[in-house]
Amino acid sequence: MIESYKLPARVSLCGAFVFVLLLTLAASSLKAQSSCDCETYSRLIKKEYEVYPTVLVNISNKYGPVRIEGWAQNRIRVEALTEVQAESEQAAAQVFDRIKTEMNIQQRLVNIQTEIEPAKTSWWPFPGMQTADYSIGIRVYLPRPAAISLLNKHGKVELRNIMGNISAEVISGDVFGSDLEGEITLNQKDGAINLEQITRLNADLVNVEGSLTSAEWIKVRSRSTALRFRNITKLESETRYDNYFVDGGGSFFNEGRFDEISLDQVREVKIRSSLSRLYLDKIRSNVEVEADSSRVRITDVPATCRKVKLEGRFTDFRVVLQPSVSFRLQAVAHHAGIRYPRALRVTEEIETSDRHTVKGYFGQPHSTAGLVEASINYGGLTIEED
Numbered sequence: 001m002i003e004s005y006k007l008p009a010r011v012s013l014c015g016a017f018v019f020v021l022l023l024t025l026a027a028s029s030l031k032a033q034s035s036c037d038c039e040t041y042s043r044l045i046k047k048e049y050e051v052y053p054t055v056l057v058n059i060s061n062k063y064g065p066v067r068i069e070g071w072a073q074n075r076i077r078v079e080a081l082t083e084v085q086a087e088s089e090q091a092a093a094q095v096f097d098r099i100k101t102e103m104n105i106q107q108r109l110v111n112i113q114t115e116i117e118p119a120k121t122s123w124w125p126f127p128g129m130q131t132a133d134y135s136i137g138i139r140v141y142l143p144r145p146a147a148i149s150l151l152n153k154h155g156k157v158e159l160r161n162i163m164g165n166i167s168a169e170v171i172s173g174d175v176f177g178s179d180l181e182g183e184i185t186l187n188q189k190d191g192a193i194n195l196e197q198i199t200r201l202n203a204d205l206v207n208v209e210g211s212l213t214s215a216e217w218i219k220v221r222s223r224s225t226a227l228r229f230r231n232i233t234k235l236e237s238e239t240r241y242d243n244y245f246v247d248g249g250g251s252f253f254n255e256g257r258f259d260e261i262s263l264d265q266v267r268e269v270k271i272r273s274s275l276s277r278l279y280l281d282k283i284r285s286n287v288e289v290e291a292d293s294s295r296v297r298i299t300d301v302p303a304t305c306r307k308v309k310l311e312g313r314f315t316d317f318r319v320v321l322q323p324s325v326s327f328r329l330q331a332v333a334h335h336a337g338i339r340y341p342r343a344l345r346v347t348e349e350i351e352t353s354d355r356h357t358v359k360g361y362f363g364q365p366h367s368t369a370g371l372v373e374a375s376i377n378y379g380g381l382t383i384e385e386d
């Protein structure tokens with residue numbers, strides 16, 4: 001038999017008093033922490049050695065910026081600056097004791113690594129008066145042909161004037177770079193990006209926004225990004241939930257879903273997308289779009305554009321030609337309509353209950369005229385002259 005037992009009233013009151021006291025102390029401690037009158041304490045480590053021009057430099061850092069710059073010397077200079085904001089020198093010293101920046105420098109291989117020991121904790125669950133914050137910044141000057149392998153967490157990365165290949169993983173940090181002649185392999189999550197005057201980039205980006213300017217080749221796999229590209233000779237992309245604006249350049253190849261993509265004065269375009277909005281303006285040579293459940297606008301099509309090929313399901317296509325251009329039209333729509341202006345000279349039109357076929361031409365019917373070729377299931381196609 002289990003008997004119930006009721007605590008005396010004075011015991012319950014005692015427990016309540018202890019609970020209220022803990023809450024009061026916690027609030028006081030948090031208030032003291034928020035009004036902390038901290039000072040900045042710093043520790044700087046410098047090393048400089050001779051190395052081979054093609055030295056491999058490995059860097060692993062966290063909670064601070066990394067800046068790497070090439071120079072015309074066969075030497076490497078490493079500066080590690082640790083800054084601690086604390087209420088006292090004693091509190092700062094405890095943080096410095098937990099942070100170690102190890103540098104192993106040889107002529108062909110350099111390793112730079114930041115290690116942070118966990119803070120010692122006690123049973124007391126609330127932060128005390130001894131509060132501290134810190135950052136570890138790494139700055140490296142190295143020969144321009146050097147190769148770089150980099151990992152940085154919770155800090156930005158800057159890369160300047162480097163000829164060698166770069167492999168970088170950046171988590172919760174921004175990436176800035178210019179004058180990078182080697183191939184860049186980048187894995188970035190949560191941050192901004194601004195790269196210009198680069199040669200080759202192979203990137204995986206998640207939740208990143210920014211711009212990429214002047215590159216020979218870029219291949220990017222992205223998700224939830226907002227990116228602007230300018231003057232990219234060849235751009236290949238796999239996208240999800242992305243917003244792209246591409247200004248000028250050579251070829252653009254894309255496979256994606258749930259995107260919004262705007263292209264202006266790109267030479268060649270090939271897109272396979274679904275559940276997206278696509279805006280193409282002044283495409284100079286060839287356009288090929290395969291779309292599902294999307295909206296596609298191709299405007300200001302010039303005489304230099306040789307072919308516009310469209311395939312779609314449940315997609316609304318609108319094509320606007322520049323005035324007085326010569327173009328041929330060959331379009332077939334199943335369970336969809338084809339609309340065209342009076343300026344189209346129709347050579348064949350067949351319309352049944354589930355199929356609409358239109359052939360004709362704008363301007364002169366010569367064989368060198370551009371071609372708009374469309375095959376559509378559901379949705380619709382509208383052809384216009386500007």
